[in-house]
Amino acid sequence: MFESAELGHKLDKSTYDEELPRLREQLLQAQYELVSQKGFQVILIVSGVDGGGRRESVRSLNEWLDPRHVETHGMGEPSDEERDRPDMWRFWRALPPKGKIGVFQGSWYSMPILERVYGKTKLADLDDALDRNVHFEKMLADEGALILKFWFHLSKKNQEDRLKSLQKDPLTRWRVTERDWHHFQLYDKFKKTTAHALRLTSTAQAPWYIIEGTDERYRNVMLGKLLLESIRKRLDAGHAPPHSIGNLPSLPRVDEHHLLRSLDMTQMVAKKEYETRLESLQGRLALLTRDPAFQKISVVAVFEGNDAAGKGGAIRRVTGALDARMFQVIPIAAPTEEERAQPYLWRFWRHLPRRGRLAIFDRSWYGRVLVERVEGYCSEYDWARAYNEINEFEAQLVDHEVVVVKFWLSITNEEQLARFKAREITPFKQFKITEEDWRNREKWEAYEQAVVDMVDRTSTEIAPWTLVEANDKRFARIKVLQVLCDSLDKALKRHRDKSSKKSRQGIPRNG
């Protein structure tokens, strides 16, 4: 894997001086086209062994490019706000918008590799993390991002020489730390772990470039040229959607059985019983969220459902039980300009709650496989890959002690018609009914199929869907509260039982 990067690559000064001005000019030109077109973002990982020249090369790049459109991230110790969310949150928040170049000196590979080398994790843990990274990068690439990953390699001998020479010079001595020497002791372990990681995560969409780090000129020109060629190629290719792969079909319907039609829509709760149970469930929910263990978890609740199924009313029965400072209801409407410049899931990641809080999504990331699928707002490839991306997203949440509850509020076609009509004649509810609602009704069957596929593909054991029979509003609200309370109860119990996770502290970060 590292063979080509131990050959002693070098670039002599005169060639460098001759090539550089042209390279810089072309890079700037490409960057300005990128900035003005805003067609995609560039995500550049610059990593490698200590002393391999990451820092110097990133600095050169910043000098060559227009720094106003470059964002460089060091990714040192996570802040407490970052520690409160899934590991990947800090990378999501650092993603560059379209038109910009995001340089990651320290990336989603740093901690998994470091933890493995330090013996804090098992090989299986590393592989899980690498798998997550591959998914992440595939999603980024599918969303149009250009991903470049560099690994600056040094042979053992070269690393030792490099550290020694840095240490000899009074001007650079400060840069060699205890940690660097400690890592040098671990050289073979690092090399083995890195080779493994690079092999598993070098994909067609985001390959690794392993570059010999000994010679600064060689390293810089390689980095600059690869960046230039990659951007150039994408710019020249235009922004054709990268995929037009035909997807496998949904399960064909060959009999009359059907998930939604199998629901018993006649279920209801009488008014009197409703009031008693509502009060008791709200009381229970209030107590659960005041449990000290609740400060160690958080909740993401998703409300989806047919138009007029009563999502808003159900949400209010939940929030009515909560301290207003603990929750945030996030109504999902059309994405904003800043959200459109990011991968699809970004606008949901940004709203993830801290520990001890609840985020309640009124519509959600499932829009991709519901309205966007049915109305053709995205390509077939885009919604087809979304199932997987969503499962991966929710797995990361659950891994981080986030309780994920998902409700589909289902009403029958007839009940919806009755509610629409009632809205039209109630002055106070007229704002709730639009032409679009009537148009959507015409696609009832297509929406039904989308819901069935969604449930089949994203109801996982860690984040199952709850189908809520909502023809009777009282029944629906009680069921929602009941399921939410039960899920919380289970999570809190599990959390109390479980020995706390291995600490990830204590690994020195690169300065």
Next chain:
Amino acid sequence: MFESAELGHKLDKSTYDEELPRLREQLLQAQYELVSQKGFQVILIVSGVDGGGRRESVRSLNEWLDPRHVETHGMGEPSDEERDRPDMWRFWRALPPKGKIGVFQGSWYSMPILERVYGKTKLADLDDALDRNVHFEKMLADEGALILKFWFHLSKKNQEDRLKSLQKDPLTRWRVTERDWHHFQLYDKFKKTTAHALRLTSTAQAPWYIIEGTDERYRNVMLGKLLLESIRKRLDAGHAPPHSIGNLPSLPRVDEHHLLRSLDMTQMVAKKEYETRLESLQGRLALLTRDPAFQKISVVAVFEGNDAAGKGGAIRRVTGALDARMFQVIPIAAPTEEERAQPYLWRFWRHLPRRGRLAIFDRSWYGRVLVERVEGYCSEYDWARAYNEINEFEAQLVDHEVVVVKFWLSITNEEQLARFKAREITPFKQFKITEEDWRNREKWEAYEQAVVDMVDRTSTEIAPWTLVEANDKRFARIKVLQVLCDSLDKALKRHRDKSSKKSRQGIPRNG
């Protein structure tokens, strides 16, 4: 001040039950108009003595309103990311966008009052903070926000009764903490301090409403009605700009003296000298930013100047000396949709750097008093009040150990013409010259006057402007680096000398 709020106000249950449905309906109606028009945001502070019913009233409000368009903030302990920025940063980031209602249970008043009652600060410190709050709210109001401030009051006797009764009930016992009793001991001190604070900060644009907190029904209806009436009034008034006050004129020009014309624009640095000094200054800057004390401060550098004055080139000479992970260059272009939904300064607050970092603004908040003034993009009142708002903003930065350096890169009319022409014939620079640049040249004198006014009004002892004679690019770059290094040097020295600020830890927050 509290007289009317100790009269034993009460609302009987039957009146309440009768009034409430109508009030709720009207509130919802008003909220939906607010949401659909997105004309302004509502900022609602709910504060008061412990046991005064803040929590309960905020919860009722969340029940009455559509929670999807309400954001409630508890404002407990600041996170480390928040502590790294000026005190007000956490409130800026929590501001609701237009169309939403932001409820602050805990606000920019909490800490200043608490610190004073606990004897951690002097009366003068409190007054400074209150003064800052008045400025902040005036700015918010001028930006169109509707601000409502509630103080729930209890007489000493009532507070004692309230705490005792909460404690007696097993269901509410958990809510009474040691801290509550401790605060009750401090009742008189709290009352005195609060009376002082409320008096100084009750303004026409953001008055305090002091409401007796004993009776829940009374309290809720007061809050609901005041909120309703205020929103209603603003909605019905339309969105006419609140001000059309004529401003005082700029200093008239009665002789030939003129700040910009007094610059010696012939100054230059020869190429050889430039190279030596550039290297030495960049080395010095690199060392300064690696000083351990640099981790305690941060830097905000502002670059403004005539078109083609060489801002970009100067910025690159600064960033060339820095570790790429330490800085962020923020190019200021037209505000995004999310930024337009917030007060003018919001889009600059969001980019404030953490400790140990530099934020370099390529154009800045001064756009308001430059291009927006000259081109008429905002009203005269808006740019006239901006001087004050900007000085206040920068004072908060400096208070928080942020080094603020501001450069105006000045070139002569003739030099600009020459550079524009050169850009037009250099293939690589054509993208840098647009029709707009030529149009702006026609307003040269108006821009000159705007620059002179800006410097006169915002060059403060804590954040002075540096006028940079930029006809010679080398001279300009050297001067920028020199001033930046000197400012940093001074700040680092001051920081080392100064005994560290009084700790603000150790004051229990409301749970």
